[in-house]
Amino acid sequence: MLGDMHEDVERCVRAVQAKDDRFDGWFFTAVITTGIYCRPSCPAVPPKPENMRFYPSAAAASEAGFRACKRCRPDTSPGSPEWNHRADVVARAMRLIADGVMDREGLPGLASRLGYSARQIERQLTAELGAGPRSLARAQRSQTARVLIETTALPMSDIAFAAGFASIRAFNETVRAVFALTPTQLRARRAGAPAGAPGTIALRLPFRKPLNPDNLFGHLAATGVPGVEEWRDGAYRRTLRLPHGPGVAALRPGPEHVALTLTLADHRDLGVAIARCRRLLDLDADPVAVDDLLRADPVLAPLVDKAPGRRVPRTVDGAEFAVRAVLGQQVSTAAARTLAARLVTAHGEPVADPSGGLTHLFPSPAALADLDPERLAVPGARRTALTALVAALPGLDLGVGSDWTEARARLADLPGIGPWTIETIAMRALGDPDAFIPGDLGVRAAARDLGLPATPGALTARSAAWRPWRAYAVQYLWAAGDHAINHLPGKDLT
Template identity: 70%
Template sequence: MTALHEDPERCVRIVQSHDERFDGFFFTAVLTTRIYCRPSCPAVPPKPKNMRFYPSAAAAAGAGFRACKRCRPQAAPGSPDWNVRADLVARAMRLITDGVIDRDGVPGLASRLGYSVRQVERHLMAEVGAGPLALARMQRAQSARLLIESTPMPFTEIALAAGFSSVRSFNETVREVFALTPGELRAKAGSRVPTQPGAISLKLPFRRPFCPDNLFGHLAATAVPGVEEWRDGAYRCAFRLPNGHAIAALRPLPDHIACQLRLTDPRDLTAAISRCRWLLDLDADPVAIDDQLARDEVLAPLVEKTPGRRVPRIIDPEQFAVRAVLGQQVSTAAARTHAARLVQAHGEPIDDPAGGLTHLFPTSQALAELDPESLALPRARRVTLMRLVEALNSGEVVLDIGGDWNTAREQLSALPGFGPWTVESIAMRALGDPDAFIPGDLGVRQAAQRLGLPDKPGPLVKRAEIWRPWRAYAVQHLWGTSGHPVNQMPPSDPDIP
């Protein structure tokens, strides 16, 4: 299949129509101005003969083009390819976006992927048009811009926080990528720089259509007290990062997600943004997903009613695996209660000056110290939980955004008490597999029955072949046929029922 940037006629049509749905799929460089843009740039499109197309912002920059000051192409939503696929390049891009190169270098990235440095570099150059260092450099530049425009931090501190090795390289990169000095960027931001210390405010873009109802409804309805909450129209959560922890407040608005971050260490900005986007599935391609699901005459009316549904995820895969075990064969409320008890007994206390978050979810190392007899769970489930904790700590089970989905499935399935519902729930919400499917889920079976679909797992799996590779999104539409709170935008009241 030809990559989109390799189809110039189609790319020209997209650029001429300013179609924002394709932002992040490719980038348009203009030979006469030496500037590159996102497809939806509002500027008058150049002549087709002067256009060149690249698969990434880093590739365009590497070819000698500067970012457009009007459409800010380096801030476009990420390519949905990296969340759909599980091959080497997709896994590498997910890890680079999470900041792995800044923390562990290219050898660390290659080690996480199980390939040599040369293999990783060769595959990225062939498909993305840039090597891992160039991709990381572009990401550092964008992180620096966010800190310049959203905080009063001194530039020397921003250079360190964004991952630059020196202030000189920070200045050079910012000038080269944005054609402005750091001081000029801050001056243009003007009053946008907040006076509130410790807070970084930014906009998280997404491709439209976007349905926030099930996304924020699910996160709020299943929120673990102390770790997550719905407050003043925003989902708030506390989570660990490589150099500390963060508290994020995410508020859905018509054309973006308003994000406010409080970081204990500004070096974690890149990872924090990446994980918030991951949490809300913001790099999905809703048009492709909806088009595929709407081919089914049963799902078509559901898609037409609520286009752009996303899959609600959890930032920490290991945390969700623990919560999935706690949620086996119990209600949403009971699962929250079990998780809250673990948090209070074994979570790490934190301060939250803007809300009611009190702890970080306990790590697998902390849970290894708990007494299973203290858990108000059936004995078999206590065994399942403790075996999971042991496997996570030993490396027998590896749950990672850069990991292979099927390998993780095999590792989980080998543990006692891990049936298809638990494994596929983890694949869907913790690992991000867009085709994860839970035909045995009670809500899915009830929805199938209401819609006249097979309600037994075997026949339903066969019937769902037409939904592939987007069965996880089909699940969201099936769940949406019920009146459960997970399918509805949370009330404005901060107290979650």
């Protein structure tokens, strides 16, 4: 693991001297002679090793008195993969902070969600990251403010409160401390940048290379629910249910970044929307670590070498995906989309989308409480499963800060929720990178064709060598078949 890499000075120095972008987000380099901190791949001439100091987070470097480099913009680095593949309290806390819980509920709310005291959360985050939850949230607010300053014409007072600052003074002081520029100077530096359409925010989402967009965007497009999701003009688009109102995200894959265009009802939701889109596309993954391990298996090696960098398509809403997973039990992709579309039409909240064909938010758990399962064209057992799930959703945490073990146990207690459904939810909603679905038809077919054991028990035993990245192994196994989820819509496969 690289989680404590900042403590390995020699290795960090080598990464900085090589300008190795694989380590962006893993650690940050502060330079004591200039008072700035950078990402490892900063294009500037590397400082002398004796002048380097290493920190596990941008917030820790800022807390130590360093300001962000204006050239490499370390505050925009991909997030650490640690927070996606770990299930401990620190990782859960980091996912919740990224989702804006500190701004909405403060430290008491964060601690309550995690089941720890505020003092324990403060101590654990500071010990591992060199910064407490308030400092980490402050760093996130700074980045949100920067995006709004550079991509919108909003007045600075509106930006301050949209980014989560309690006052204009705190906004000005924080921006100046973090970026060594005033908000007005930040905007002036970007004065020549092209502006998006009125009411939209356009930005770039960085990722670690390689990234194979085929299965990622192909899966989202092929399984998209009409009215909630669509593929239009080379972009995956979907509606978002956000804390302060609805939003629409358009995500377009590119070789250097994913282009994101957001339309928000309330700019306070910007940071949350970005975090959810990054999570949806698994952009903070470490594809080199994943592929190196899977490539060690001679059966998987050809699949990895053919198209490295596959990500796990995830979700922006755990409850939404759980409902869709139950609807998709033992039916085709097309049938699952049809069933979900009926739910959306009957119970979804209408939204306006001047730029496309999106019409609704996916129904909330509260809206589904009025669901009449008898009106669904599904077998009785699946109606029972759906009814039980909907009733359990208000007290079932399937969000970014969930306890994966507890969530699995709670799902297993519900009628009609078996291993396939539980592990599918664990893989795409909970974000467990080791979730595995040996009973999936596509996985079993690929296993059989590749000479792997085809029975669930034997395949599970064989998959031990792929841990802790079995969810990624599933993506490579699915890619062995010719299915729409494996390629971008309209892509020429000849």
